[in-house]
Amino acid sequence: MAATVAALLRKELLVELRTLESVPGMSLFAVTTFVVFHFALNQNSVSGDEAAGILWVTLLFAAMLAINRLFVADQDQGGFDAFLLAPVDRSAMLLAKALALLAYLAVLELVAVPAFGLLLLGPPLGQALPDLLVVLVLADVGIAAIGTLVAALAVQTRARDLLGPLLALPLLVPIVIGGARASSPLLSAGHASGVGGPQIRWLLLLGLYDLVFGLIAYAVFDFLLED
Amino acid sequence: MADLEEPVLQLDGLARHYGEREALSGVSLSLATGQTLVVFGPNGAGKTTLLRVLATLLRPHAGDVRVLGSRLPDEAWAVRGRIGLLGHEPLLYRELSARENLRFHARLHGVSEERVEELLGAVKMRERAGEPLRTLSRGMVQRVAIARAVLHDPELLLLDEPRANLDPAASELVEPLIGASSRRTRVISSHDPGGGLHEADLVLGLRDGRPALRRKAGDVDSAEIAELYR
Numbered sequence: 001m002a003a004t005v006a007a008l009l010r011k012e013l014l015v016e017l018r019t020l021e022s023v024p025g026m027s028l029f030a031v032t033t034f035v036v037f038h039f040a041l042n043q044n045s046v047s048g049d050e051a052a053g054i055l056w057v058t059l060l061f062a063a064m065l066a067i068n069r070l071f072v073a074d075q076d077q078g079g080f081d082a083f084l085l086a087p088v089d090r091s092a093m094l095l096a097k098a099l100a101l102l103a104y105l106a107v108l109e110l111v112a113v114p115a116f117g118l119l120l121l122g123p124p125l126g127q128a129l130p131d132l133l134v135v136l137v138l139a140d141v142g143i144a145a146i147g148t149l150v151a152a153l154a155v156q157t158r159a160r161d162l163l164g165p166l167l168a169l170p171l172l173v174p175i176v177i178g179g180a181r182a183s184s185p186l187l188s189a190g191h192a193s194g195v196g197g198p199q200i201r202w203l204l205l206l207g208l209y210d211l212v213f214g215l216i217a218y219a220v221f222d223f224l225l226e227d
Numbered sequence: 228m229a230d231l232e233e234p235v236l237q238l239d240g241l242a243r244h245y246g247e248r249e250a251l252s253g254v255s256l257s258l259a260t261g262q263t264l265v266v267f268g269p270n271g272a273g274k275t276t277l278l279r280v281l282a283t284l285l286r287p288h289a290g291d292v293r294v295l296g297s298r299l300p301d302e303a304w305a306v307r308g309r310i311g312l313l314g315h316e317p318l319l320y321r322e323l324s325a326r327e328n329l330r331f332h333a334r335l336h337g338v339s340e341e342r343v344e345e346l347l348g349a350v351k352m353r354e355r356a357g358e359p360l361r362t363l364s365r366g367m368v369q370r371v372a373i374a375r376a377v378l379h380d381p382e383l384l385l386l387d388e389p390r391a392n393l394d395p396a397a398s399e400l401v402e403p404l405i406g407a408s409s410r411r412t413r414v415i416s417s418h419d420p421g422g423g424l425h426e427a428d429l430v431l432g433l434r435d436g437r438p439a440l441r442r443k444a445g446d447v448d449s450a451e452i453a454e455l456y457r
Contacts, residue, residue: 007334011320011327018322018359078318081284082375085318086335087308227285 008096030112045122067147071155128186240290268433274416311381317372336379346374420452
């Protein structure tokens, strides 16, 4: 299983490196959105709930770009058939795609979070960064699990570009809420380092959501690939 | 391995539909190890559907279907990895090179990289093996697809018009891999009565998804094949 996941992940990243279809678009979208928010809000800086909301909504919509494209090459170029003909565990594809999406999100956040700190965020980002990283990782795992599941379902329909966001956004809303609530105190002026009680509650919620959707994705993914 | 006494293919009343439309109906036949079945029929007759059912990519909706001794669809897992499919699509990623594509498939099938190089040599693609597939001609892509289909040394080859896009020299080149001299059990879909009959042990003619002809190749003449297309 590990060798199959490694082979699939390697192929996935190689195709992305060659086509640059997902990550550059996601990053550009996020930075552009921050610029638009900067002018639309008519504020030089934001903090607290407002900052957390802007950050998470932007990351969510940027993630949708990658989710929509996650299985397109496999569907259009016969990758599904080739995979189904191989004597391998089908869950390997779920894991490899989720890991690939996780990698895209990590690169997106490497660009988007510092850009957010520069363009919009009032309080300095440096102090909040270690705790924010925990929130980002927990949220990314959930986005990757749900995104992979929804993308595998949507890509088999004619209206995949419409169906993907329609299915994914409602399922991802709890992650946006959890991420925003957990990171709001971190993005407030006078934030002290360390994760406090209310934040831990949101982090636990994110962790639980990751677990539930990870298990659901594992349970139903095989059926999505079946005829 | 399939029992030598047991047919590689044993179909009894195979049917498959897409929604209301019947794509295959009442297909029954038996194919022994090392034999070649050639399927003729006009476009839309059900040839590709038959190959995809046998490849375990589509479920049969009725009938008893046994491939390499396993009943489909319940035992499809036991057949995967023992079938080589060459369809209309090459099942290769356009942005990856021939070598990267074949190495990817080799990893999925647990095949060594030496085998990849051996096959690149066999289809004379070593020189251009590092170029993205999208830059290659159709014939070259078809040669790589043939290498992909036989990479794991399958017991059963399912070939959908395998020589499409190949010039005569390339066609000769792939003969040891997918031709009669490969000594593999093969199911070939073809529109070429002369070439197809030459390769066949058993002939199946399909019209509107139903068998219109099913006989030993020696008992069929090309006029009967031509009749299928009228």
